[in-house]
Amino acid sequence: MKRAAFGHIGFPILLLIPQLAIIAIFFYWPAGYAIQSSFYLEDPFGFGSTFVGLENYTRLTRSSNYMESAWFTLIFTSVVTFFALAIALLLAVKADKVIRGAKTYRTLLMWVYAIAPPVAGLIGVMLFDQSRGNLTQLFGMMGIEYRLGVNYWDTAIAMITVSIWKQIPVNFIFFLSGLQAIPRSVREAAMIDNPSGTRRFWDITFPLLAPTGFFLLIINITYSLFETFGIVDTIVKGEPGNNPMTLVYRVFVDGFRGQDLGGSSAQSVVLMILVLILTIVQFRFLERRIHYT
Amino acid sequence: MADISDTRTTPATATRPAKRFRWDTIGDHAVLIAGALLMLVPVYMVFATSSWDAITVHRNGMQFGFGDRFVENYNAALFEYGGFTDSVNGMTMLANSMILGLGFAIGKIVVGMMAAYAIVYFRLKFATLAFWMIFTTLLLPLEVRILPSYEVITAMNLGNTYTGLIVPLIASATATFFFRQFFRSVPEELIEAARIDGAGPVKFFIDILVPLSRTMIAAMFIIMFVFGWNQYLWPTLITTDESLFTLVRGIRQIIQSYADGSETPDYGQAAALAIIAMTPPVLIVVFFQNWFVKGLTESDK
Numbered sequence: 001m002k003r004a005a006f007g008h009i010g011f012p013i014l015l016l017i018p019q020l021a022i023i024a025i026f027f028y029w030p031a032g033y034a035i036q037s038s039f040y041l042e043d044p045f046g047f048g049s050t051f052v053g054l055e056n057y058t059r060l061t062r063s064s065n066y067m068e069s070a071w072f073t074l075i076f077t078s079v080v081t082f083f084a085l086a087i088a089l090l091l092a093v094k095a096d097k098v099i100r101g102a103k104t105y106r107t108l109l110m111w112v113y114a115i116a117p118p119v120a121g122l123i124g125v126m127l128f129d130q131s132r133g134n135l136t137q138l139f140g141m142m143g144i145e146y147r148l149g150v151n152y153w154d155t156a157i158a159m160i161t162v163s164i165w166k167q168i169p170v171n172f173i174f175f176l177s178g179l180q181a182i183p184r185s186v187r188e189a190a191m192i193d194n195p196s197g198t199r200r201f202w203d204i205t206f207p208l209l210a211p212t213g214f215f216l217l218i219i220n221i222t223y224s225l226f227e228t229f230g231i232v233d234t235i236v237k238g239e240p241g242n243n244p245m246t247l248v249y250r251v252f253v254d255g256f257r258g259q260d261l262g263g264s265s266a267q268s269v270v271l272m273i274l275v276l277i278l279t280i281v282q283f284r285f286l287e288r289r290i291h292y293t
Numbered sequence: 294m295a296d297i298s299d300t301r302t303t304p305a306t307a308t309r310p311a312k313r314f315r316w317d318t319i320g321d322h323a324v325l326i327a328g329a330l331l332m333l334v335p336v337y338m339v340f341a342t343s344s345w346d347a348i349t350v351h352r353n354g355m356q357f358g359f360g361d362r363f364v365e366n367y368n369a370a371l372f373e374y375g376g377f378t379d380s381v382n383g384m385t386m387l388a389n390s391m392i393l394g395l396g397f398a399i400g401k402i403v404v405g406m407m408a409a410y411a412i413v414y415f416r417l418k419f420a421t422l423a424f425w426m427i428f429t430t431l432l433l434p435l436e437v438r439i440l441p442s443y444e445v446i447t448a449m450n451l452g453n454t455y456t457g458l459i460v461p462l463i464a465s466a467t468a469t470f471f472f473r474q475f476f477r478s479v480p481e482e483l484i485e486a487a488r489i490d491g492a493g494p495v496k497f498f499i500d501i502l503v504p505l506s507r508t509m510i511a512a513m514f515i516i517m518f519v520f521g522w523n524q525y526l527w528p529t530l531i532t533t534d535e536s537l538f539t540l541v542r543g544i545r546q547i548i549q550s551y552a553d554g555s556e557t558p559d560y561g562q563a564a565a566l567a568i569i570a571m572t573p574p575v576l577i578v579v580f581f582q583n584w585f586v587k588g589l590t591e592s593d594k
C-alpha cells in the first residue's frame with residue numbers, strides 16, 4: 001500500500017469484487033470440492049456417495065498403475081527440465097557472445113513459445129509416426145525399430161523430445177535476459193582477471209545466473225508436470241492403453257474416462273500438495289541460499 | 294575485445310587472441326544455427342507438407358519440398374464443413390480461438406488491474422488478506438482441479454457457452470500480481486500531486502495510472518492472448534458443441550482420425566489446419582517480441 005493512499009472504503013471493494021468473485025467461484029469452490037470429494041466414494045450409478053476417509057489415498061499408493069505414472073512423471077520431469085535448461089543455456093551464452101545477428105537469433109529461437117502444446121504434439125506424432133514418420137524412417141535406416149504407441153519407452157521418447165523442444169524458447173529468453181543484465185564492469189573485470197572463457201563462465205557468469213536458473217528450475221518443473229498435458233494427450237492419441245502417462249494426465253483419464261470422482265480428486269489433492277511444497281521450497285529455502293552464497 | 298594495455302606492450306600476442314576469437318565466433322554461430330534449425334525445421338516440414346495431397350504424405354511421410362495442393366488444402370481447412378467434424382469449419386474455429394484469446398486477455402487485464410489498484414492505492418484493512426487470497430491462485434493451475442471445475446461449470450449450466458469457456462481460465466491471478474508489482478514501482482509523488490490537484494481515485498486511475506502502464510498492458514496482453522489462444526484441456530472438456538470448437542481443440546479431431554485408422558486422414562489438410570492454428574500467436578510474438586520479452590522477464594519473477 002502506498003503512503004499517500006486514498007481513504008475510500010466502498011470504491012476499492014467494488015474494484016476487488018470481480019476478481020474475488022471469479023476466484024471464489026472458479027478456484028476456491030472447485031478446490032474445496034476436490035478436497036471434500038477425495039474423502040468420499042461416489043456411487044457409479046449416481047446414488048449418492050459414502051464417506052470413506054483416506055481410502056481413496058491408500059488406494060492410490062496400492063495402485064500399480066498410479067505408482068508407475070508417478071515414477072514416469074519423476075523421470076519425465078527430470079529429463080525434460082535438465083535438457084530444456086541445458087540446451088537453452090548453451091544457446092543463450094552463445095547468443096549473448098555474438099555481436100552480429102544477435103537479434104535475428106533471438107527471433108529464430110524464441111517463436112516456438114507461441115505454438116500450442118497440442119500442435120507441437122501433432123508435429124511429434126507426424127515425425128515419430130510408426131510407419132510414415134520421418135524420424136522413424138531415419139531410425140529404421142540406423143537399424144532401430146521405433147514403434148510409437150506400441151513400445152512404452154518409444155512413446156516416452158517422443159513425449160520427452162517434443163516437451164523439451166517446446167520449452168527451450170522460454171528458458172532461452174530468460175537466460176539471455178539474465179546474461180544481458182550482468183553489468184559491463186563485471187564482465188570487463190572478469191575478462192582481465194581470467195582470459196579462459198570456460199573458467200570465466202563457471203566462476204563468474206554461472207553464479208550470477210543462479211537466481212534466474214533457480215527460478216527457471218521451478219518454472220520447468222511446473223511446465224513438465226502440468227503444461228505438457230496437450231503434448232501427452234496428442235502423442236498417446238487420446239488412447240491411454242499402456243502408454244506412459246504423467247500424473248496430471250491420469251487425473252483427467254481416471255476422472256473423465258474412469259468416472260472415479262473420489263480417486264481423481266485424491267490425485268488432484270496430491271498434486272496440489274506437490275505444488276505447494278515446490279512453492280515453499282522456492283520461497284523459503286533455495287532462493288535465499290543462492291542469493292547469499 | 295583485445296585489451297589496450299595488451300596491444301601496447303606486446304603487439305605480437307595481441308594478434309593471437311584476436312585470431313582465436315574469430316574461430317570462437319564461427320563456433321558460436323554454428324551452435325546458434327544448429328539451435329535455430331532445431332526450432333525451425335519441424336515447423337517448416339509441417340508447412341511444406343500442407344501443400345501435398347494425402348496419398349503422397351501417407352506413403353512418404355512429411356515432405357521437405359512443396360507440392361501443388363497449397364490452395365486446395367488451405368481452402369478445405371478453412372471453409373470445408375465436415376473436414377473433421379460435421380458442423381464446423383476452419384473459419385468458425387478461427388473465430389472461436391480469437392474470441393477465447395481476446396476475451397481471456399482483456400478480461401484478465403481489466404479484472405487484474407482493478408484488483409491491483411484496490412490493493413496498492415487504498416487503505417483497506419483486508420488488503421493483505423485479499424492479496425494472499427488472490428496470490429494463492431497462482432500456485433494451482435486449472436489442470437489440477439479439472440474435474441471439480443467441470444462439475445461446478447455444469448452445475449451452473451455454463452457448459453457450451455463462451456462464459457464457461459473463458460471466465461474459469463481467468464481465475465488465476467497472474468495479471469493481478471504483475472500489476473501490483475508494477476504499481477508499487479510507480480513514484481508516490483504522482484499520487485500526492487494528483488491529490489493536491491483535486492483528482493479523485495477514478496480520475497487518477499484513468500488519467501495517470503492507465504497511461505503509465507501502457508507498456509506493461511501491452512506486454513501482458515501479448516502473453517495472455519497467446520496463453521488463451523493455446524488453451525487445450527479446458528476447451529476440450531467444456532465445449533461438446535462443435536460450433537464452439539477452437540483451432541487448438543480442432544487438432545484433437547485430427548489426431549482422432551489418425552487413431553481411428555478407418556480412413557486415410559487428409560494429412561495435407563491437417564497440416565494446413567496446424568499451420569493456421571499456430572500463425573496468429575507466432576506472428577504476435579515475433580512482431581511484438583520486445584514487449585513480449587519485457588513482459589515475460591520483468592513480470593514473472
